[in-house]
Amino acid sequence: DPLQCLRSLPIADKNGIVLMVSPYSWLEEFTHQSQWLGGYPDPVTNKPFWSADHIEHIMTEDLGYSLIHEEEVPCLIREHQRKYQ
Secondary structure, eight states: OHHHHHHTSOOOOTTOOOOOOOOOOOOTTTSOGGGOSSOEEOTTTOOEEOHHHHHHHIIIIITOOOOOOOOOOOOOOEEETTEEO
């Protein structure tokens, strides 16, 4: 459960930093779509519901963290011994 994972993060020291890196590649074989934190169209407006925006909202509004930096970084995911995404 991705939301439970975020809520169970240990409280960082007041001056500590939490680093989160994710390709936001939700797959139903690992997480039921009802638990995805974005990555699908909003059911009312049909506009994209981005995972990064939803996770930022949870981290800042619900859990009290502050976003101090954000950037796009290359990501390489190993699928098996000879295949990478």
